[in-house]
Structure formats: C-alpha cells, structure tokens
Amino acid sequence: xxxxxxxxKKLFVENISVFNLAKRNRTPFYxxxxxxxxxxxxxxxxxxxxxxxxxxxxVKSNSNPYILRFLGxxxxxxxxxxxxxxxxxxxxxxxxNKIVFSGIGKSxxxxxxxxxxxxLLINIESxxxxxxxxxxxxxxxxxxxxxxxxxxxxSVKTHRKISTGKxxxxxxxxxxxxxxxxxxxxNMKNLRLNALSVHIGSQILSDNPYKKSLKIIADIIKKxxxxxxxxxxxxxxxxxxxxxxxxxxxxxxxxxxxxxxxKFNCKIIFEPGRSIIGNTGILVSKVQYxxxxxxxxxxxxxxxxxxxxxPALYDAFHNIIxxxxxxxxxxxxxxxxxxxxxxxxxxxRYKNYQRLxxxxxxxxxxxxxxxxxxxxxxxxxxxxxxxxxxKNKNKTIRKRxxxxxxxxx
Ligand code: LLP
Numbered sequence: 001x002x003x004x005x006x007x008x009k010k011l012f013v014e015n016i017s018v019f020n021l022a023k024r025n026r027t028p029f030y031x032x033x034x035x036x037x038x039x040x041x042x043x044x045x046x047x048x049x050x051x052x053x054x055x056x057x058x059v060k061s062n063s064n065p066y067i068l069r070f071l072g073x074x075x076x077x078x079x080x081x082x083x084x085x086x087x088x089x090x091x092x093x094x095x096x097n098k099i100v101f102s103g104i105g106k107s108x109x110x111x112x113x114x115x116x117x118x119x120l121l122i123n124i125e126s127x128x129x130x131x132x133x134x135x136x137x138x139x140x141x142x143x144x145x146x147x148x149x150x151x152x153x154x155s156v157k158t159h160r161k162i163s164t165g166k167x168x169x170x171x172x173x174x175x176x177x178x179x180x181x182x183x184x185x186x187n188m189k190n191l192r193l194n195a196l197s198v199h200i201g202s203q204i205l206s207d208n209p210y211k212k213s214l215k216i217i218a219d220i221i222k223k224x225x226x227x228x229x230x231x232x233x234x235x236x237x238x239x240x241x242x243x244x245x246x247x248x249x250x251x252x253x254x255x256x257x258x259x260x261x262x263k264f265n266c267k268i269i270f271e272p273g274r275s276i277i278g279n280t281g282i283l284v285s286k287v288q289y290x291x292x293x294x295x296x297x298x299x300x301x302x303x304x305x306x307x308x309x310x311p312a313l314y315d316a317f318h319n320i321i322x323x324x325x326x327x328x329x330x331x332x333x334x335x336x337x338x339x340x341x342x343x344x345x346x347x348x349r350y351k352n353y354q355r356l357x358x359x360x361x362x363x364x365x366x367x368x369x370x371x372x373x374x375x376x377x378x379x380x381x382x383x384x385x386x387x388x389x390x391k392n393k394n395k396t397i398r399k400r401x402x403x404x405x406x407x408x409x
Pocket of ligand 1: 058060061079102199201202203234235236237271272273274275310314369370
C-alpha cells in the first residue's frame with residue numbers, strides 16, 4: 001500500500017494525516033486513496049499491455065458511485081451482477097458498451113434492463129436463461145449480445161468459500177453443455193453469441209488455474225468453430241494480505257493470453273475487482289476499551305463484524321496497524337475484537353503488539369474490496385461513512401447512515 005505510509009510515526013494517506021481525519025470524523029469510517037486506485041489500474045494495464053483488453057471493474061467488490069466514476073474516467077467498464085449494480089454503473093457514467101452482466105439467477109426485470117440498455121454482454125449461465133433472454137428480446141424487438149459462461153471444473157487454491165470454477169459449484173455451464181448450447185442458440189434468433197466467459201474464483205495467487213481454463217476455452221473454440229468476438233477471462237487475481245504472501249505472476253499469463261488473442265483474433269475482457277481496489281482502503285477505528293482476559297488482552301474496537309465481514313466470514317487476515325507508532329510493546333497476546341454480540345466479531349490476534357491505549361486509533365488494512373459492500377445493519381448499527389483522499393484533499397463520498405432513518409418503523 002504505497003499510498004499509506006508513516007511519516008514521523010504517524011500514518012498518512014497520500015498527504016493527509018489519518019490521525020487528523022480520525023479526530024475530525026466519527027469513527028469507524030472507510031478511507032480510500034485515489035492515487036492507489038490509479039496506480040493499481042495502470043499496473044493492471046501495464047501487465048496486459050500487448051493485449052489491450054477491456055477492463056470491466058467488478059462492481060461487487062466496491063460499488064461506491066464516486067469510485068465507479070473515478071474508475072470510469074480512467075477508462076474502466078463494469079462487471080455487474082444485479083439491477084442495482086447495473087443502474088449504479090450507468091449512473092456513474094460507464095457506457096453500456098463497456099458493461100458485462102454475470103450471475104446465475106438474473107431476474108426478468110434485470111434482463112429487461114440489460115437488454116433495453118444494450119450492454120456489451122449478458123453472460124449466460126444456463127439454457128433456461130438463454131431461452132428467457134431470447135423470449136424477452138423478441139418481445140422488445142432486440143437482438144441481444146450474449147456470452148456463455150464456462151465452468152471449467154478446475155480446482156483453485158483459494159478459500160473454499162470463494163472458489164467458483166469446480167463442477168460442484170453452481171456457476172457457469174460445463175464444456176459439454178456449452179458445446180450443445182452453441183448449436184441450440186442458432187435457433188434463438190434474437191441472440192447474438194458473441195463471447196465465452198469464465199471466472200474461476202477469487203484471491204487466486206497462482207497463474208496455473210488460469211492457464212488451464214485458457215486451454216479449455218481454446219478447445220471449445222476449435223470444436224465449435226465459432227469466431228467469438230470477445231473472450232471474457234473474468235477476475236480473481238489475488239493480492240498480498242500478508243507480507244510473506246507471494247504475488248501472482250501476471251507476466252507469464254499475459255504472454256499466454258496474448259498468443260491466444262493472436263491465434264483466435266478476439267478482444268479480451270477482464271473483470272478484476274480485488275486487484276484494483278483491495279489495497280486502496282483502510283478501516284479507521286477507535287480503541288473503545290482494553291480488557292484483560294485470562295491469557296490475552298482484548299482490544300475492543302468501535303468497528304464491528306457488521307462493518308467489516310471478511311474475518312468473520314472467511315477467517316480472512318487483515319493486518320491491523322496503529323495510526324500512531326510507538327516503540328513500547330504490550331506484553332503477551334492481544335486480540336482485536338468488535339462490539340457485536342457474536343464470538344466471531346473479531347479481527348485478529350497478535351503477540352508483542354505495540355502499546356495502545358483507550359481512545360487511540362488503529363486501521364484495518366486492505367479493506368477496499370469486499371469491505372463496505374458486505375457490511376450490514378446487524379445490531380441496528382448504521383452503515384459507515386466512506387472518505388476519499390486525493391493528494392491534499394479529502395472528500396466524504398458516502399455519509400454515515402442516519403440512525404433515525406434506520407430505526408424508523
Ligand atoms: N467476475 C465474476 C463473475 C465474479 O463472480 C467475481 C467475484 C469477479 C469477477 C471479481 O473477482 P475478484 O477480481 O475481485 O477476485 N466476498 C469474497 C469474494 C467473492 C468474489 C465473488 N466474485 C471475498 O471477500 O473474498
């Protein structure tokens with residue numbers, strides 16, 4: 001997180017002191033760096049330079065409209081999975097011809113909107129969905145551009161709860177089903193089969209599974225002899241949540257995709273979420289109380305699992321860093337926990353953590369992706385504010401939810 005740095009023991013985001021922001025804004029709040037988003041986006045482009053892909057940012061990872069607009073201005077399109085996400089992307093200025101729509105359970109209402117707006121691709125995940133889109137398109141007198149989402153039956157070394165490309169996962173169509181659907185689609189006159197798409201999971205740190213699915217796609221193209229205009233290779237590129245975590249080597253994969261593109265003469269689409277936005281955000285929280293337990297101290301934060309779900313949901317590790325550093329240490333173990341009445345409302349255990357006092361601030365790191373978007377009103381707590389920093393300026397890009405509105409009956 002090169003945009004989050006200590007200067008004289010104080011954490012800064014770009015040119016702004018996080019401590020000063022924490023003093024002026026009610027904690028907890030999400031805090032993002034615009035520079036980091038820019039850097040990630042241009043690194044992504046650099047990695048795939050020869051390919052000149054269309055990047056469709058995965059809106060589910062962070063759907064703040066200001067951030068979508070910011071990414072849109074950088075050139076990004078959007079990968080959406082619901083009516084709400086599609087509308088948000090459009091409202092944020094992203095053009096329909098840069099939007100792809102995935103999801104196994106798209107409703108008629110969602111499909112109608114996507115068809116009406118003429119988005120780039122609706123990625124179909126079942127034969128029934130193809131039939132429904134054809135029917136609606138006919139009624140609306142439209143010719144709809146679709147892709148077929150492949151489930152390549154590949155196991156991916158990631159958290160079992162975020163793998164999507166195994167045969168037992170609910171996503172996509174098997175190779176066999178795609179081969180037979182390609183034939184049937186010939187008779188669905190209001191569909192244009194423009195793409196194959198694949199997304200095998202998230203937080204993937206090896207390029208191996210990607211290589212494997214590329215092979216399967218090549219095989220489908222050879223067997224069907226269809227000239228697909230687009231190949232949508234999904235997202236899933238992992239980031240380092242821990243210092244020692246190795247990074248995914250994109251150069252090698254990029255070369256493979258480049259050869260693939262040349263061979264099949266198609267436009268490549270990627271749908272990255274986490275790799276663009278994950279390390280751009282922190283969750284700033286105050287130490288409410290410190291309480292001695294039997295063999296550890298509990299550092300009780302004002303942020304709860306409702307504000308940030310990943311540790312409770314996936315046992316995810318997110319390094320907790322102090323806003324002001326000191327050399328003094330707390331002896332023994334500490335556990336950072338939140339106020340929610342659930343045992344899983346905890347954020348991590350550390351040994352020899354630096355000294356903290358009540359009312360000090362800390363930041364939970366790498367929360368830009370699947371952070372705010374997964375938060376809830378559990379325990380009747382309002383959704384948090386989101387603040388965006390660019391150079392010397394900060395801007396509230398989402399106000400903290402109004403509590404009175406929340407408790408209205
Ligand atoms: N495309 C499709 C069709 C997807 O389902 C996803 C994520 C992406 C793209 C973006 O994947 P990314 O580049 O962000 O890995 N809540 C979980 C992650 C769920 C991912 C769901 N699909 C987490 O917090 O780890």
